[in-house]
Ligand SMILES: Nc1nc2c(ncn2[C@@H]2O[C@H](COP(=O)(O)OP(=O)(O)OP(=O)(O)O)[C@@H](O)[C@H]2O)c(=O)[nH]1
């Protein structure tokens with residue numbers, strides 16, 4: 001997700017090789033300046049960052065360690081603005097969030113994404129309120145999204161946004177909802193009508209958070225409009241959307257510092273799982289190429305059910321992992337989000353994340369093929385693929401639109417994978433994996449501190 005920025009930092013870090021070499025420091029700073037500007041980080045932010053890093057490194061003694069430490073500290077400082085980080089729950093539920101922003105910035109999609117994040121990862125009872133009643137299509141869009149993710153929607157085309165918000169909040173309190181997300185109507189440009197309507201809704205909703213949703217691809221305009229919304233309505237967080245379409249990505253580095261409001265989430269894709277909380281110290285560590293195991297652990301912990309994981313391990317140990325389990329695993333994997341974002345959180349893998357591009361678990365042809373095949377199997381066959389004789393394999397191929405060779409190949413791969421997993425689990429394989437990750441993390445940290 002932060003490919004361009006991460007390689008900017010890595011490039012500069014690699015330039016400082018020798019201890020006590022002023023030339024190397026100068027070169028590293030120049031390199032960093034060039035690539036940050038190229039990544040569209042605002043020039044004032046770049047200057048501020050580099051001036052202090054240069055000063056600190058010189059004071060402490062030029063060398064990779066001091067340079068890195070100063071860079072890391074000051075990047076984190078720039079990413080941090082006064083206020084909450086990630087999603088913060090109000091001390092007394094429900095936490096009320098007002099989503100505001102210009103037309104097409106991604107408010108409705110992001111409302112869905114946050115609802116999904118809270119439901120799946122935080123196990124919260126979430127209500128979404130359609131505060132955009134001007135366009136019929138807007139309510140329909142929200143209806144589709146909330147149905148897809150299974151959260152409550154409150155909408156009534158016959159009421160004003162103000163009335164519907166009032167009703168929704170009453171219901172949320174009575175029925176003990178944890179979070180109420182209010183989607184609002186956007187405008188093409190900032191005008192008084194919009195500001196008045198929002199100010200009105202704000203008064204009624206008395207929100208804990210006002211998230212300004214900005215399209216990352218609009219670059220510096222996103223910063224300017226966020227500033228205006230901050231001045232006129234007051235905002236407590238910024239969310240950058242369409243970050244996937246912004247190959248430069250520099251705006252994420254400066255926006256919190258420039259507006260003076262924390263960047264809370266980044267949206268990088270059209271799917272519901274394409275949302276990431278923006279936690280400055282974790283992002284800094286990703287930018288420095290160190291990965292972000294904390295976020296990864298959080299993601300997996302809530303999605304992978306521990307009891308199920310244990311059952312699965314015991315199945316694998318016995319060599320009984322079957323196609324039903326496989327399908328179930330695929331579903332959980334999907335909830336984790338894109339492969340690229342997962343890889344970028346693993347130390348040392350950020351480079352690979354860039355190379356691998358995006359492997360789409362739902363749409364890769366290989367996975368589609370396997371799924372089509374599994375769907376054509378009987379329940380018994382899924383549990384025990386050994387039952388598949390040649391006649392059945394031929395039928396299966398036909399049913400799934402595959403050649404028999406493809407069917408045989410998948411079955412063989414599956415069998416081999418099962419064997420390998422069994423072997424791995426015997427030797428305490430998962431523990432070994434975790435240990436490898438832990439050691440890698442400690443050793444990369446050691447080079448920094
Ligand atoms: N690629 C990509 N597309 C996004 C992202 N977020 C939103 N979109 C797309 O942007 C378009 C507009 O999103 P909406 O959520 O409808 O925007 P909105 O702010 O609610 O728009 P209005 O209600 O008209 O003001 C949709 O096609 C979304 O799928 C993102 O992070 N990445």
Ligand SMILES: [Mg+2]
Pocket residue numbers: 107108109132138183184185186
């Ligand atoms: Mg909308």
